[in-house]
Amino acid sequence: MQVKALEDLLAETPFFKDLDPAYRSMLAGCGVNVVFRAGEFLFRENDPAERFYLIRAGKVALEIAVPGRGPMIIQTVQEGEVLGWSWLVPPYRMQYDARAVELTRAIAFDGACIRTKCEQDPKLGYEFFKRFSVLIVQRLAALRLQLLDVYAQP
Amino acid sequence: MSALPKQRCCWRMEVDLWVWDLPPWARSSSFLGRCQLAELTSPTAASSRMQQPQSQAALAVTVERAQFALWLEQFRRWGYELIGPTVRDGAIVYDAIGSAEDLPVGWTDEQRPGRYRLKRRPDAALFGYTVGPHAWKRFLHPPRHRLARVRRENDGLQFQADAAAAPKLALVGVRACDLQALALLDKVLAGNTFADPHYAERRRQALVVAVNCLQPASTCFCASVGAGPRVRFGFDLALTEVLADGRHYFVAEAGSELGRELLKALPHQPTTPEERATADRLLTAAAGQMSRVLDTTGLKELLYRNYEHPRWEQVARRCLTCANCTLVCPTCFCTTVEDITDLTGAQAERWRRWDSCFTADFSYIHGGSVRATARSRYRHWLTHKLATWLDQFGALGCVGCGRCITWCPVGIDLTEEVRAIRHADGATLAQQKEPTHASQSP
Amino acid sequence: MPNPETHIYQAQAQLDADSTNAWPTASAGALALQVHAKAPGTDLEPMSPRPCRVLRLKTETDDTFTLELQPANSTSRFNFVPGQFNMLYVFGVGEVPISISGDPDRPRTVLHTTREVGAVTRAMRRLRPGDMLGLRGPFGTGWPVAEAENNDVVIVAGGIGLAPLRPALYYILARREKYGRVVLLYGARTPADLLFRAELERWRARFDLEVYATVDRAMAGWRGNVGVVTTLISRAPFDPLNTVGLVCGPEVMMRFAVQELLRRGVSPQSIYLSMERNMKCAVGLCGRCQLGPVFVCKDGPVFRYDRIAHWLGKWEV
Numbered sequence: 001m002q003v004k005a006l007e008d009l010l011a012e013t014p015f016f017k018d019l020d021p022a023y024r025s026m027l028a029g030c031g032v033n034v035v036f037r038a039g040e041f042l043f044r045e046n047d048p049a050e051r052f053y054l055i056r057a058g059k060v061a062l063e064i065a066v067p068g069r070g071p072m073i074i075q076t077v078q079e080g081e082v083l084g085w086s087w088l089v090p091p092y093r094m095q096y097d098a099r100a101v102e103l104t105r106a107i108a109f110d111g112a113c114i115r116t117k118c119e120q121d122p123k124l125g126y127e128f129f130k131r132f133s134v135l136i137v138q139r140l141a142a143l144r145l146q147l148l149d150v151y152a153q154p
Numbered sequence: 155m156s157a158l159p160k161q162r163c164c165w166r167m168e169v170d171l172w173v174w175d176l177p178p179w180a181r182s183s184s185f186l187g188r189c190q191l192a193e194l195t196s197p198t199a200a201s202s203r204m205q206q207p208q209s210q211a212a213l214a215v216t217v218e219r220a221q222f223a224l225w226l227e228q229f230r231r232w233g234y235e236l237i238g239p240t241v242r243d244g245a246i247v248y249d250a251i252g253s254a255e256d257l258p259v260g261w262t263d264e265q266r267p268g269r270y271r272l273k274r275r276p277d278a279a280l281f282g283y284t285v286g287p288h289a290w291k292r293f294l295h296p297p298r299h300r301l302a303r304v305r306r307e308n309d310g311l312q313f314q315a316d317a318a319a320a321p322k323l324a325l326v327g328v329r330a331c332d333l334q335a336l337a338l339l340d341k342v343l344a345g346n347t348f349a350d351p352h353y354a355e356r357r358r359q360a361l362v363v364a365v366n367c368l369q370p371a372s373t374c375f376c377a378s379v380g381a382g383p384r385v386r387f388g389f390d391l392a393l394t395e396v397l398a399d400g401r402h403y404f405v406a407e408a409g410s411e412l413g414r415e416l417l418k419a420l421p422h423q424p425t426t427p428e429e430r431a432t433a434d435r436l437l438t439a440a441a442g443q444m445s446r447v448l449d450t451t452g453l454k455e456l457l458y459r460n461y462e463h464p465r466w467e468q469v470a471r472r473c474l475t476c477a478n479c480t481l482v483c484p485t486c487f488c489t490t491v492e493d494i495t496d497l498t499g500a501q502a503e504r505w506r507r508w509d510s511c512f513t514a515d516f517s518y519i520h521g522g523s524v525r526a527t528a529r530s531r532y533r534h535w536l537t538h539k540l541a542t543w544l545d546q547f548g549a550l551g552c553v554g555c556g557r558c559i560t561w562c563p564v565g566i567d568l569t570e571e572v573r574a575i576r577h578a579d580g581a582t583l584a585q586q587k588e589p590t591h592a593s594q595s596p
Numbered sequence: 597m598p599n600p601e602t603h604i605y606q607a608q609a610q611l612d613a614d615s616t617n618a619w620p621t622a623s624a625g626a627l628a629l630q631v632h633a634k635a636p637g638t639d640l641e642p643m644s645p646r647p648c649r650v651l652r653l654k655t656e657t658d659d660t661f662t663l664e665l666q667p668a669n670s671t672s673r674f675n676f677v678p679g680q681f682n683m684l685y686v687f688g689v690g691e692v693p694i695s696i697s698g699d700p701d702r703p704r705t706v707l708h709t710t711r712e713v714g715a716v717t718r719a720m721r722r723l724r725p726g727d728m729l730g731l732r733g734p735f736g737t738g739w740p741v742a743e744a745e746n747n748d749v750v751i752v753a754g755g756i757g758l759a760p761l762r763p764a765l766y767y768i769l770a771r772r773e774k775y776g777r778v779v780l781l782y783g784a785r786t787p788a789d790l791l792f793r794a795e796l797e798r799w800r801a802r803f804d805l806e807v808y809a810t811v812d813r814a815m816a817g818w819r820g821n822v823g824v825v826t827t828l829i830s831r832a833p834f835d836p837l838n839t840v841g842l843v844c845g846p847e848v849m850m851r852f853a854v855q856e857l858l859r860r861g862v863s864p865q866s867i868y869l870s871m872e873r874n875m876k877c878a879v880g881l882c883g884r885c886q887l888g889p890v891f892v893c894k895d896g897p898v899f900r901y902d903r904i905a906h907w908l909g910k911w912e913v
Contacts, residue, residue, distance in 0.1 A: 071816035145824045150846035151755035151785035154521025310728040315644045347894045348879035357625040390624045410624040488883035491876045495688035502688040520713035530912030545889035
């Protein structure tokens with residue numbers, strides 16, 4: 001897919017919609033189309049966090065391997081959602097396994113490259129910070145509710 | 155036409171009580187106490203009242219002490235079971251009595267927060283005290299009541315509810331605060347979405363003989379909630395005891411059609427203006443003797459906006475959650491249901507029993523109690539009585555009888571609690587410094 | 597409101613006519629109650645249980661089961677409104693409130709779905725077809741299914757909360773053309789705890805109903821969603837300005853679900869919750885089910901959100 005078409009795609013995605021067009025086109029330049037078959041891993045725990053993903057279609061399960069209990073799915077991410085924030089914070093290592101539950105198409109962005117660009121252009125950095133902090137807060141809120149285990153036997 | 159001065163009612167309305175202009179049978183039922191009061195004061199209602207047949211002036215009679223003793227005998231002859239105040243276990247309680255001699259003749263009570271003592275009076279007054287640990291609710295809404303009997307039979311279950319039969323009780327010595335409480339219980343137990351037929355039947359059958367208070371206890375505050383000390387409605391007969399000039403008599407009046415009928419057959423004589431004036435003077439003096447006050451201005455909103463006030467934490471440190479207050483309170487109505495089976499397992503019974511919101515499992519839902527701490531339970535009780543009652547039943551749940559103050563083992567005084575919250579309205583824990591002793595709070 | 601003046605005269609006339617008292621005239625107490633006079637039959641009915649027979653007991657999940665009951669006088673129909681509950685009595689053990697989970701258009705039998713959480717529900721679980729229970733009800737307010745006509749309907753259910761919502765969904769699906777988009781969002785603890793699984797799949801297969809289910813956690817191999825049910829709200833297809841939200845589940849879940857609906861733009865007057873508190877009488881007389889100023893048994897259990905918003909989330913109310 002050409003960069004131009006990728007740019008249009010980003011313009012429609014809620015996550016990147018209000019981004020300055022110049023930044024959007026830079027971002028498009030850092031992105032590639034990827035496909036994962038059902039069962040394939042996008043990344044494993046402790047992999048270097050080089051990328052983050054925008055899921056275009058399909059579903060990805062975030063798993064933690066628990067010895068004696070097998071892998072537990074703690075969250076699923078689907079179309080339109082962004083996956084991966086470990087590229088933003090040291091030590092830049094993935095914390096979970098991410099496995100495609102079904103055929104999944106995504107755009108993978110070069111996190112290291114964008115990080116460097118953010119260092120050079122703080123305004124770009126701030127735009128990413130704004131978006132990712134919202135994402136993290138939302139995930140945290142959902143996670144806390146999950147933690148309460150509200151459906152458990154009293 | 156005489157009119158009573160504007161009264162501040164506990165229902166947050168100031169109304170003109172044109173009591174004496176209504177026909178006698180409507181005059182004194184607790185119907186007057188409800189929200190329909192608003193309609194009574196509307197212009198159309200007032201004008202239609204003008205056209206009613208000329209009502210009699212308040213019919214007062216004089217009853218000598220000896221005649222009053224005959225009254226009680228006559229009630230018994232008419233089939234009433236006499237329930238009245240009597241001395242037992244160092245307190246004046248309500249129980250079955252045989253005659254006027256069973257009343258606490260010559261006794262009075264001395265009440266303070268957490269303290270109740272009986273003292274001898276210098277005279278032989280029959281009603282020279284206020285209220286004790288019992289409320290009249292125990293005879294109309296009994297502490298234990300069977301709801302149903304269930305028999306297990308071959309092919310199923312048979313349910314048998316008891317019929318709503320009620321004893322004929324003559325409640326003798328009902329104070330103004332208690333009359334208010336009965337009117338409030340009517341609203342809760344018989345005036346809501348569902349009614350309790352057992353309560354209703356007992357209420358219908360009961361003869362209410364009220365007595366005016368002439369000597370409020372130090373814990374009384376009925377005047378500030380508009381419940382007394384003068385009885386105004388809800389009675390069949392009302393008495394004011396007078397001991398003056400070497401005489402001992404009652405000024406009595408009827409407050410319902412039944413009361414008027416009975417009065418015709420009870421010994422009495424016409425009241426002289428001097429006797430009437432003496433009674434009025436005593437009643438007026440009584441109102442002035444009340445020192446405790448509950449300021450009800452904006453009380454509901456005050457409590458609603460102070461749910462996290464530090465005062466709750468302070469009172470919780472004193473409160474034992476012993477439930478005494480709810481047991482002695484004349485308007486507390488909460489109950490529980492217990493299931494009992496016999497040993498053969500063929501018959502079970504469902505019993506309703508008084509319960510208290512102070513018990514740990516009152517608010518239990520699977521997993522735990524919603525109100526687990528003493529703080530939340532005390533807060534629930536007080537805000538229910540003084541705030542949410544207003545939203546639920548259109549009236550303040552407190553009648554100012556002071557029982558909860560007297561019978562609290564640690565002497566918690568709800569008028570003081572309200573005052574403290576009002577004084578630091580809107581305070582939070584962060585703003586308040588911790589007092590070392592609860593009594594240091596304002 | 598009847599004219600209080602004529603009402604008094606009527607009351608007096610009635611008293612004179614049919615007093616059972618030995619005295620021809622009414623006591624103060626009788627007069628006090630006369631103004632509260634109820635229609636005959638409304639007093640005794642709610643207090644006496646009627647015998648019902650167990651037709652079927654179905655295990656739904658590990659700890660949840662459905663009881664199908666029929667009144668012992670088997671010709672009588674059991675009419676109820678979606679959202680109501682019954683008080684079910686197990687001989688010698690006790691009585692508990694249980695949500696009605698069946699179809700209001702099929703009143704020959706009545707279905708109740710509950711979790712096994714205490715002595716009474718444990719005893720209930722051991723019942724067999726043919727056993728008898730006592731039933732009082734139906735009690736409480738229902739979901740605003742009639743008021744929701746011409747709107748989108750979004751149903752957010754968590755865990756056992758799907759049980760009292762199922763009758764609403766049946767009602768809506770039976771009158772499907774009266775509603776806009778209908779969306780069911782359902783969350784459970786794990787895939788094994790999904791209630792009415794077969795029915796969920798049938799609903800999902802319909803073209804006129806959107807069903808999204810999620811679980812709090814799962815073993816690898818689960819191909820559905822994992823995450824709390826509130827995360828489904830932001831993506832669900834409905835028009836917030838013309839939507840009625842029906843929410844039921846653990847109270848914490850309901851609070852957060854309501855926040856998500858509000859964030860999406862649904863008005864607080866268009867969101868309804870089903871609350872739960874300790875109940876003994878179910879008729880507003882025992883005082884136990886109070887939530888601030890409301891009685892959950894008779895002012896609820898279904899409440900419009902703005903009515904109880906002030907009290908939700910307050911600690912220990």
